[in-house]
Amino acid sequence: MSIVNSLSPRAITAPESGIVEVVNYARGREGLLPLWVGEGDLPTPDFISKAAMDALAAGETFYTWQRGIPELRQALSDYYGRHFGVTLSPEHFYITGSGMQAIQIAVQAMTSPGDEIAYLTPAWPNIAAALEIAGARSVGVELQFEGGKWAVDLDRIEAAITPKTKGLFVNTPSNPTGWTATKQDLAQILEIARKHGLWIMADEIYARYFYAGGRAPSFFDVMEPGDKIFFVNSFSKNWSMTGWRVGWIVGPPETGQVLENLIQYSTSGVAQFMQKGAVAALNHGDDFVAANISKAAEARDILCDALIATNRVETLKPDGALYAFLKIDGITDSRKAAIDIVDKTGVGLAPGAAFGAGGELFLRACFLRDPAQVRTAAERLCDYIMSR
Numbered sequence: 001m002s003i004v005n006s007l008s009p010r011a012i013t014a015p016e017s018g019i020v021e022v023v024n025y026a027r028g029r030e031g032l033l034p035l036w037v038g039e040g041d042l043p044t045p046d047f048i049s050k051a052a053m054d055a056l057a058a059g060e061t062f063y064t065w066q067r068g069i070p071e072l073r074q075a076l077s078d079y080y081g082r083h084f085g086v087t088l089s090p091e092h093f094y095i096t097g098s099g100m101q102a103i104q105i106a107v108q109a110m111t112s113p114g115d116e117i118a119y120l121t122p123a124w125p126n127i128a129a130a131l132e133i134a135g136a137r138s139v140g141v142e143l144q145f146e147g148g149k150w151a152v153d154l155d156r157i158e159a160a161i162t163p164k165t166k167g168l169f170v171n172t173p174s175n176p177t178g179w180t181a182t183k184q185d186l187a188q189i190l191e192i193a194r195k196h197g198l199w200i201m202a203d204e205i206y207a208r209y210f211y212a213g214g215r216a217p218s219f220f221d222v223m224e225p226g227d228k229i230f231f232v233n234s235f236s237k238n239w240s241m242t243g244w245r246v247g248w249i250v251g252p253p254e255t256g257q258v259l260e261n262l263i264q265y266s267t268s269g270v271a272q273f274m275q276k277g278a279v280a281a282l283n284h285g286d287d288f289v290a291a292n293i294s295k296a297a298e299a300r301d302i303l304c305d306a307l308i309a310t311n312r313v314e315t316l317k318p319d320g321a322l323y324a325f326l327k328i329d330g331i332t333d334s335r336k337a338a339i340d341i342v343d344k345t346g347v348g349l350a351p352g353a354a355f356g357a358g359g360e361l362f363l364r365a366c367f368l369r370d371p372a373q374v375r376t377a378a379e380r381l382c383d384y385i386m387s388r
């Protein structure tokens, strides 16, 4: 018997990421256009890296505040004032080692083993995996897909709620579908949560990538004091900091000690010099984020216009986030198709099967790249589609 079998069943059964599987298959190929993972093509801008390097050089290498340094929590408070129009004291903010860890901490705070969290699918696979590893159950609620458009069906959410349901996980704008809740959707989802006494975990990490202008509708627009919402967020996508692994939670201040304890017993806090980089991102990064957003908007148009023009791809331009989620005529096995596409075209896509129920027939392309490269990728994909 393999010694692996003596490990925790929860650990053993955690699935391999279906995205990483394709990446591992073709990583490092010459001429590859990697649209498979959710990150841009630019490294972190210098003003952010320099702030971290200066802090490191200045000896900021000691244990630090578990909740995050006061300067960073203040910078987040200012950021939410500027971009979300809300006044939140620094006591609402908790710094985590990535958006992924923000999710883990929120899962630990919200659930006991056996509890259920309902979430909308197709979804970024890590949410379900984080729940299952924690001993909770992830209950997928499929979004509707019609004529290339994704929509939420509130009755399906209601139907998924059982006496064991502890909360709802809502990612808007969504990875991978681009579905973006309207203010009315959010108000109705919040109403369901209130009615059943549930928590909401709001993953609004793509809120700034909203192509109608401004930012996407947010639970901040509809919530009242006393609502039970943890927002999970990250520096990864806005400021090109995916490799830093720094994120944050916005939560009710009265939950602060609980969150601090959970941080203490996982990472014991994020390195102070990295937090100094994050302060620079928030305080001096608005222009950089704006440039990232316009680049994404331009590349989204190039990619989606070209693919829609083939008449063989069912999709609309996504309202938000960084992904085109493509249903290509005749593709029934997205995993095989992702391998075939990378072999024949040199374009790396993520298989929709990795995103759970409702995603099986789709392929996901991240468009936060140099628009010229995205144009080349679109041409190669169109040739592939037309030659099938």
Ligand SMILES: Cc1ncc(COP(=O)(O)O)c(C=O)c1O
Pocket (backbone or CB within 6 Å): 038, 098, 099, 100, 101, 124, 171, 174, 175, 203, 205, 233, 234, 235, 236, 242, 245, 246, 247
């Ligand atoms: C919906 C969603 N939430 C959270 C994250 C986590 O981001 P990170 O762990 O890089 O901060 C991602 C990353 O792709 C994501 O797509």
